[in-house]
Amino acid sequence: MNTTIDKIAWIHLEHGRILSTRSHGRDVYYIPGGKREPGETDLDTLAREIREELAVAIIPATATHLGTFHAHAHGHRDGVVVQMTCYTVDHHGTPTPSSEIDEVVWLTYADRPRVSPVDQLIFDRLHHTGALR
Helix, strand or coil: CCEEEEEEEECCEECCEEEEEEECCCCCEECCEEECCCCCCHHHHHHHHHHHHHCCEECHHHCEEEEEEEEECCCCCCCEEEEEEEEECCEECCCCCCCCEEEEEEECHHHHHHECHHHHHHHHHHHHCCCCC
16 A cells, blocks of 8 residues: 655755755755645645744745655655655745754755655756756
């Protein structure tokens, strides 16, 4: 039986690098964001997750849908897929580790092997468009 994990992610690029995070006890990096709670819209989820993980406030009116990506969910059994709906959005504040986040880093395409499978697809798209160096 296939299971889909519905996640919303913040694509934040600066100078050809992408903001990424590593949670406590994890061995790979993940683009910031998280799972939708019942009744939440994409932007509700994004605002809550980014506030919890990085202690910044997004500006929902500036959100642009970048794409939706599907891949095997890292660390889960076969048949578990993550659907990652990605947005770019402006924000207030400086991203700093909060909640379960242990580390905040800026990655380039060379770091692709260090991220989850769905993030690798996102890295490929961003690199292809020239946004990620």
